Amino acid sequence: MQRRSSRPPCGAHTRRGTPCQGGKIPGRKRCKWHGGLSTGPRTEAGKRKSLQNLVQFRTANPGAAARGDQPEEGCC
Ligand SMILES: [Zn+2]
Numbered sequence: 001m002q003r004r005s006s007r008p009p010c011g012a013h014t015r016r017g018t019p020c021q022g023g024k025i026p027g028r029k030r031c032k033w034h035g036g037l038s039t040g041p042r043t044e045a046g047k048r049k050s051l052q053n054l055v056q057f058r059t060a061n062p063g064a065a066a067r068g069d070q071p072e073e074g075c076c
Contacts, residue, residue: 010034 007023010031014020022031030036041050058064 007031010036 010020010022012020012034025036028036
């Protein structure tokens, strides 16, 4: 059974903890609401800030990696 989208599911979790109903952007790993349209940080300062946020997120959410919620690897 398909819902509103025929694309493969995004796989991210919403703030309620339920799986996202959005469809992936073709060629990307997430829907448009979960970074599928993002090209990532472009400046050096942006990349540093992004990395800081990642470290902060993993420190605050030690169980996130086990749920597969970690940001994508190899973005920069
Ligand atoms: Zn999504």
